Amino acid sequence: MEKINQQAVQDKINELANKDVYIHLETTNGAYASHFDEEAYNVGAFIRNAHVRYQHGKIISTGGSYRVGLKLDIGWVYAEGVSDFEIDDKDRLLMAGHDREGRLMVALEISETPFSYEADIDE
Amino acid sequence: MSKNHVVVIFPHPDDESFGASGTITKFRKEGTPVTYLCGTLGEMGRNMGNPVFANRETLSTFRKDELNEAAKQLDIDVEYLGYRDKTLEFEPREQIAKHLKDRISALEASVIITHYPGYAVHPDHDALGAAVVEAVRLMDEQDRPEIWMHAISNDSEKDLGQPDVVYDVTPFWDEKLAAIQAHLSQADGMMSLIKSQDQQSEQLERLKTERFYKYSFTS
Numbered sequence: 146m147e148k149i150n151q152q153a154v155q156d157k158i159n160e161l162a163n164k165d166v167y168i169h170l171e172t173t174n175g176a177y178a179s180h181f182d183e184e185a186y187n188v189g190a191f192i193r194n195a196h197v198r199y200q201h202g203k204i205i206s207t208g209g210s211y212r213v214g215l216k217l218d219i220g221w222v223y224a225e226g227v228s229d230f231e232i233d234d235k236d237r238l239l240m241a242g243h244d245r246e247g248r249l250m251v252a253l254e255i256s257e258t259p260f261s262y263e264a265d266i267d268e
Numbered sequence: 269m270s271k272n273h274v275v276v277i278f279p280h281p282d283d284e285s286f287g288a289s290g291t292i293t294k295f296r297k298e299g300t301p302v303t304y305l306c307g308t309l310g311e312m313g314r315n316m317g318n319p320v321f322a323n324r325e326t327l328s329t330f331r332k333d334e335l336n337e338a339a340k341q342l343d344i345d346v347e348y349l350g351y352r353d354k355t356l357e358f359e360p361r362e363q364i365a366k367h368l369k370d371r372i373s374a375l376e377a378s379v380i381i382t383h384y385p386g387y388a389v390h391p392d393h394d395a396l397g398a399a400v401v402e403a404v405r406l407m408d409e410q411d412r413p414e415i416w417m418h419a420i421s422n423d424s425e426k427d428l429g430q431p432d433v434v435y436d437v438t439p440f441w442d443e444k445l446a447a448i449q450a451h452l453s454q455a456d457g458m459m460s461l462i463k464s465q466d467q468q469s470e471q472l473e474r475l476k477t478e479r480f481y482k483y484s485f486t487s
Contacts, residue, residue: 146320146323169324171312171324173312173314175314176354176389176390176391176392177389177390180389180421180422183422191312191354229320231323233323233325233326237325239323239324239325241316241323241324243316243320246315246318246456247315247316247317247318247319247320247456248316249314249315249316249324250314252324254324254325260325261325261328262352263350263352
């Protein structure tokens with residue numbers, strides 16, 4: 146992954162609009178948050194392979210990181226705090242935000258083909 | 269039991285190195301075969317290397333390679349159980365237990381090392397540990413291996429008392445460190461702790477002593 150190039154991401158979002166796409170959306174602070182700090186809360190959510198079609202989408206700079214919103218016919222997909230991106234060898238748009246130690250805090254990924262859902266032992 | 273075979277059952281690539289690699293080394297030096305049944309590929313881990321070199325879609329490939337390297341360091345066999353990271357507690361426990369029972373029987377395990385359900389912090393740890401107990405319960409009494417359970421949570425000794433097996437793994441520290449270091453994408457936080465001046469830190473001391481509670485079916 147590299148630092149987000151806003152124009153490159155916007156172009157890819159535009160390219161994937163009005164198509165059947167698969168979404169991986171995730172946020173996490175890890176399974177050990179309240180183990181290492183009793184005051185902390187464990188929170189996280191992910192959805193893998195949400196099958197959607199969005200009318201349009203936009204990436205907004207907040208100075209350092211970005212928000213992304215995708216408008217569906219009957220709802221929205223939203224992520225805040227993404228800072229890195231990659232268009233991978235399967236032509237998928239991968240975006241993520243990491244903390245200072247490189248740990249993933251949020252991810253939003255868009256693909257025209259399903260993301261792996263078995264354990265992919267042979268992948 | 270006809271032979272000795274230690275079977276380690278944890279959900280993630282690196283659980284074996286952080287939690288039991290000193291004990292694993294001890295068994296290997298005594299000539300006892302060790303097999304690691306790894307529940308998932310750790311594909312939902314949040315550590316991506318530091319600096320970041322993995323992403324959500326490539327992490328599983330890195331972690332599989334890392335576990336293969338750690339297994340080479342520890343001279344153990346690895347089998348993957350094929351579940352998905354973070355989802356073990358949502359699978360039917362009896363299904364996982366039957367799956368585990370088949371593998372445990374086929375490997376003729378004499379000792380199983382797993383997590384202590386309810387005291388293992390990560391939901392995958394708790395779920396797989398519970399499934400191991402259930403798997404062994406399904407076996408004929410005379411075929412049952414011992415279950416050694418690794419407790420992690422801060423309250424474990426208060427609730428459970430002193431562990432039954434306590435190994436000072438300082439003599440195997442080099443092997444343990446090499447195994448942990450093989451997990452490049454995951455080990456950074458722990459490695460910086462180890463390299464720091466704070467040699468007395470509680471977490472480092474915990475790594476140097478491996479403790480296990482033996483499960484008893486009669487209690």
